[in-house]
Amino acid sequence: MTARLLFGRPLPGSVGEWRRVVHIFEVPAGNTLPERLTALCGTSFGPGELESLGRPTGMPCESCLRRVATH
Numbered sequence: 001m002t003a004r005l006l007f008g009r010p011l012p013g014s015v016g017e018w019r020r021v022v023h024i025f026e027v028p029a030g031n032t033l034p035e036r037l038t039a040l041c042g043t044s045f046g047p048g049e050l051e052s053l054g055r056p057t058g059m060p061c062e063s064c065l066r067r068v069a070t071h
């Protein structure tokens with residue numbers, strides 16, 4: 001099964017503005033998302049904690065970027 005990449009960041013107000021970097025998530029292909037998403041850097045988000053983005057925008061999470069580059 002192929003995986004796809006998702007981009008998302010914490011919802012406004014859930015964390016400090018400086019922590020609202022865009023994380024990269026690897027999720028299984030298909031329409032259903034796991035209830036809990038864990039970014040490549042290890043940060044995990046539960047339902048309602050993540051603002052999902054159609055494409056990378058804003059400040060990326062450097063740890064995620066490093067991992068996706070060496071994936």
Ligand SMILES: [Zn+2]
Pocket residue numbers: 022023024039040041042043061062063064
């Ligand atoms: Zn990250």
